[in-house]
Every structure is written in C-alpha cells, then in structure tokens.
Amino acid sequence: MLMARRPTKTLVHDGEEWFATLTGGGLCDEGYSIGVLFVAKTKDREVFGRLRGVPPAHFDTATADQLREALIAALSGDED
Numbered sequence: 001m002l003m004a005r006r007p008t009k010t011l012v013h014d015g016e017e018w019f020a021t022l023t024g025g026g027l028c029d030e031g032y033s034i035g036v037l038f039v040a041k042t043k044d045r046e047v048f049g050r051l052r053g054v055p056p057a058h059f060d061t062a063t064a065d066q067l068r069e070a071l072i073a074a075l076s077g078d079e080d
Contacts, residue, residue, distance in 0.1 A: 010041075011064045013071055017041040020067050023048070025056035034059060038071050049074030 007022045018038050025034035034051040049070040054062045 007059045009060070009062065009064075009067060011067045011071070013068050016043060018071060020071070022056065022059045025051075025059075032056070034062075036067070036070055038074060047071070047074040
C-alpha cells in the first residue's frame with residue numbers, strides 16, 4: 001500500500017538545511033496550529049514543533065521565516 005507523501009518544505013537555520021514536514025493541525029484557542037517535524041539534512045537530529053497562524057491546508061504558503069521561528073522555539077523547548 002502506498003502512503004501519501006506529506007507536504008515538506010526546506011529552510012536553513014544556523015548554516016544547516018532542515019526539512020519541515022507537516023504532521024497535522026487544526027484550530028486551537030489561539031487560532032491555527034500546525035504540527036511540524038523538523039529533520040536536519042546532514043546531522044542526525046530531529047525535533048517536533050508547532051507553526052502557529054497558518055491553516056493546515058495552507059502549509060505550502062508558510063514562509064521560511066515562519067518555519068524558522070517554529071524551529072527555533074522547538075529547539076529551545078519554548079513551544080507554548
């Protein structure tokens with residue numbers, strides 16, 4: 001059985017290329033919240049983050065800056 005490929009975008013943070021993959025999302029008290037799995041391209045590192053303010057159906061419109069902010073929050077443990 002073939003699995004549908006999840007939407008993925010790339011971004012650069014601190015000289016490392018990261019892949020950001022949509023994991024799901026929906027409405028919360030503060031608006032939209034999208035779950036994103038960030039995986040470093042060359043390092044063995046991954047972290048889960050939340051992208052706020054972008055509807056899940058519009059993940060492809062998220063900017064590199066929005067994704068970078070979500071990645072930085074996830075790396076620092078400051079998600080909420």
